[in-house]
Amino acid sequence: MNLRLSRLTLNLTIAFSISISANYLAAADNTALVNQFWSTPDNAQNAEIQSQLISSSSDVSTLYQLLKTGPTYRSDVPTGQQESIRIAADGTRFPFIFLVPDNYDPTHRYPVEFMLHGGVSRPEWEPGGGWWRRGFDSLEQSDRIVVIPASWVDAFWWHENQAENLPAILNTLKASYNIDEDRVTLTGVSDGGTGAYFFAFKQPTPWAAFLPYIGHPGVLRNQQSGGGYRLYFENLMSKPLYIVNGENDRLYPASSVAPFIEILAEEGVDHIWKVVPEGGHNTNWLPDEAPMIEKFKQDNPRNALPERVQWVADRTDKFNRNLWVQIDSMSQTPGLLEVNRNGNEFRVLARGVSEFTLLLNPEEVNFSQAIQVYVNSENIFDEIVAQDKQTLLHWASKDLDRSMLFTAELKLRTGE
Structure with missing residues (x-):
């Protein structure tokens, strides 16, 4: 026995x-x-x-947790000042500098700050570090990764190739460095400040906050130099701005920006506007302002899954998504969506939008119960939605964002 x-x-x-x-x-x-x-x-x-x-993966929940945990980052990655080049599908070379703390710890998530330079009407940058002559090495800090991409006459910050380039650079860095996805900020000076406005208006999803210095959003409306964009202030509602202009700036005096700031105030956009008394087209004020700027960044992490999202689009091939809402087709231009999520209930205000997508996160909705969607007060959807591994991986491959994962998508029609 x-x-x-x-x-x-x-x-x-x-x-x-x-x-x-x-x-x-x-x-x-x-x-x-x-x-x-x-x-x-x-x-x-x-x-x-x-x-x-x-x-x-045994099920969607297992795969979700794997992606939420993310990769295991290595410690033997380059630190200090690094120069790299991203090559676009059409062969365009986009050089960029990035500064990684010498004491980089792969177990720690690092904020990232993109710095957009001014003077974009210049020839294409040559490789080899020659374009590093503006002293950006002084930006190196021990608590964050700093990225300085390049812009030139064929790639202004507000061109479509840069709209593709900056998020691609961010994803390139995410592959090797442990980045805090909810603390990625976009700062710009002069033309770079105008570029920061562009991303705030057209492509805000990856960014926590925008800091345009001595720039002007009106440039974006210019057909010749600014792309002739239509600017929709509704698109600024979800991300805060820290704006600085000089009183006597020879290019963009504060008085010329004031009407824009008035609209921000009227619409309730979260912003800070600082006017430098007798300030010119320079950043001599920056050392004095730095403590307030740092507090602004600390106080404004990104909320990747807010309960309320709105977006206005005038095209559907680009610039049609904000976080978990995407406009897919329109009955008129522009199209507006305002979506409020309360548990499994979505209330949508739609104007000029015929088709749209809602991206669903399992920590925000209960997939064991029906999802209800009301468009302009009419119930258009009331069903249990199945989570899907392929959907999760599709959006994760686009975003590489541990804070913003989606296990289901709802593609809906409004009837317009």
């Missing part, structure tokens, strides 16, 4: 050990796949990694 029990105990112990080993190996394999997913561009290789993640 004792011999039988001993054999049974031995067999159970072996089976348990094999099970533990198998689970450990599966977890290790999944971690390795997440590392590859994070570091591989959105291409055929990434598609293969997605397929493996789908096969190896």
